[in-house]
Amino acid sequence: MLKTLNRTAATFSTVAILAACAFILSCSSEAQTTPCPEGTESYTEYRLFFGRGNADNRQIVSDQQWEEFLEDAITVEFPAGLTILDAYGQYTDSAGNLVKEDTKMLVILVPPEAGSAPGIDRIIEEYKTRFAQQGVLREIKPTCASF
Numbered sequence: 001m002l003k004t005l006n007r008t009a010a011t012f013s014t015v016a017i018l019a020a021c022a023f024i025l026s027c028s029s030e031a032q033t034t035p036c037p038e039g040t041e042s043y044t045e046y047r048l049f050f051g052r053g054n055a056d057n058r059q060i061v062s063d064q065q066w067e068e069f070l071e072d073a074i075t076v077e078f079p080a081g082l083t084i085l086d087a088y089g090q091y092t093d094s095a096g097n098l099v100k101e102d103t104k105m106l107v108i109l110v111p112p113e114a115g116s117a118p119g120i121d122r123i124i125e126e127y128k129t130r131f132a133q134q135g136v137l138r139e140i141k142p143t144c145a146s147f
Helices: 002-033 063-077 117-131
Strands: 041-051 083-092 098-110 137-145
Touching: 041 083, 041 117, 063 117
Parallel strands: none
Antiparallel strands: 041 098, 041 137, 083 098
8 A cells, every 4th residue: 555655645746847938938938929019029039148268267268368269259250239247256166165256248249040159169168178178058049129
């Protein structure tokens, strides 16, 4: 009897988890297919976070180096427009040390059909290679905007 009860509870848990996942997926797909309000258009928003330091909490990408990277790599890929913000980031490295660093946040809006992922990938790879960085945080989401 106890084994049957445990199996029933496990089955119920599995069904509940699957239902929750289905609900979450339906919400996210609904958000992506909802038309934009009048006067706005659909875009894909990319946010990239470029850490300018290293694990020793030292800034290794100077302002001059950032400006050169902006012109050489980013503007070449997205000449139509973008936004750069100064930010501050911190994370815990694999050794458990808190790493703090100045960060540049790049925001790019592109029409969903523009297929900008290759350009984004090239920017990230160039940054990692040029400045010996382990990674660049990438956020992608659908949005509505007007200019």
